[in-house]
Amino acid sequence: MRLSLLLTFLLSCSIAVLANGEEAVKKDKPTSNVAPVLLVAAGLNDDGSLVEHYQRGLRYAIEYFGNYGPYYVYLLGPDSEQSVREIYRQRALSRVDPNSAASAQQQINEFLKRSNVVTEIKAVLSGKAEGGLTWTQDSPVLYEDVTTNAKEREQNPIENTWGALHEYHHVFQMAHCDTKQERASDRHINSWMAEGMASYSSAKFMENLGLVDFKGYMLELRKSGANIGRPSINEFLAQTEEWQLDNESYWDQGGSAQVYYMLGAWATAYLIHVQGVDEVTVLKEWYHDIARLGKSVAFKKHMGLPLADFYKKFDVFIRQSDDEVMQIFQ
Ligand SMILES: [Zn+2]
DSSP: OOOOHHHHHHHHHHHHHHHOTTOOOOTTOOOOSSOOEEEEOTTSOTTSHHHHHHHHHHHHHHHHHOOOSOEEEEEOOSSOHHHHHHHHHHHHHHTOOTTSSSOHHHHHHHHHHOHHHHHHHHHHHTTOOOEEEEEOSSSSOOEEEEESOHHHHHHOHHHHHHHHHHHHHHHHHHTTSOTTSOTTSTTSOOHIIIIIHHHHHHHHHHHHTTSOOHHHHHHHHHHTOTTTOSSOHHHHHHHOSOOOTTOTTHHHHSOHIIIIIIIHHHHHHHHHHTSOOOHHHHHTGGGGGHHHHOHHHHHHHHHSSOHHHHHHHHHHHHTSOHHHHHGGGO
16 A cells, blocks of 8 residues: 555644644634744755745645744754754744743743654654644644655655645634534534545645646545545445544544545535535635634535535435546536
């Protein structure tokens, strides 16, 4: 089974979101006037292409969703331990709360001693691909995209841009949810909404940038699993009689790549191309109402049907043949 670079990005970010108990976000935060900050370890980006290809995606996403932040992007690699440690010191500094009783130096030391931070630095220095999207719960609230082995990104301009687009959709999503709540909570979004909509949007935006054939990609999610994973949607559906988009247990039991990312992307396509909801409403506008109304009411208001009805209709739709489902893009 071939797991691509993108899957590494995608799944690592989700695992970070799910596993990181410190993370949460304020409700419906206003857009930020602070530009994203990219910190790149020595030994990377010698010709400027790593940052250029990341920024290509990030610029597009910010243009579409608005500027949420502060957002720090860490592109790290194993070549210079000194450079990596300096970047982590800067990262610790960015997280200093001026209103804390602890001094800035104490807070920096505390962050650098955290076991997950120590483990992450080790991963960077050994060239392992880990990390992903994180955000702080307490002041100062900020978002971080941490790539521990950015050499892979450097060597793959397409996936680099794609990953930047995908992660930024999560920044936007998390800015409109109460992530202290469970994903099943009405104040948070389900994993299929987070990953499926980010998988759809990033592929669509990649096509808009002239880098990917979107329809071909959606078909490949069914036939091969494309750059997300194996088995494909078709194989998964053939093996799995019962599945639910809003079941949050696939992270632990397997099937998260198929249900949340691939079927989630197709569920997003259904809303836009069968239900006929504007793309910008599905990918962006409805999120603005989640904190105020809850996701159930917000979904019904913007998508025009209750979530329960949507799940039933989508289940019937997605079990059709490739030829039949691809007709929605005609
Ligand atoms: Zn993701």
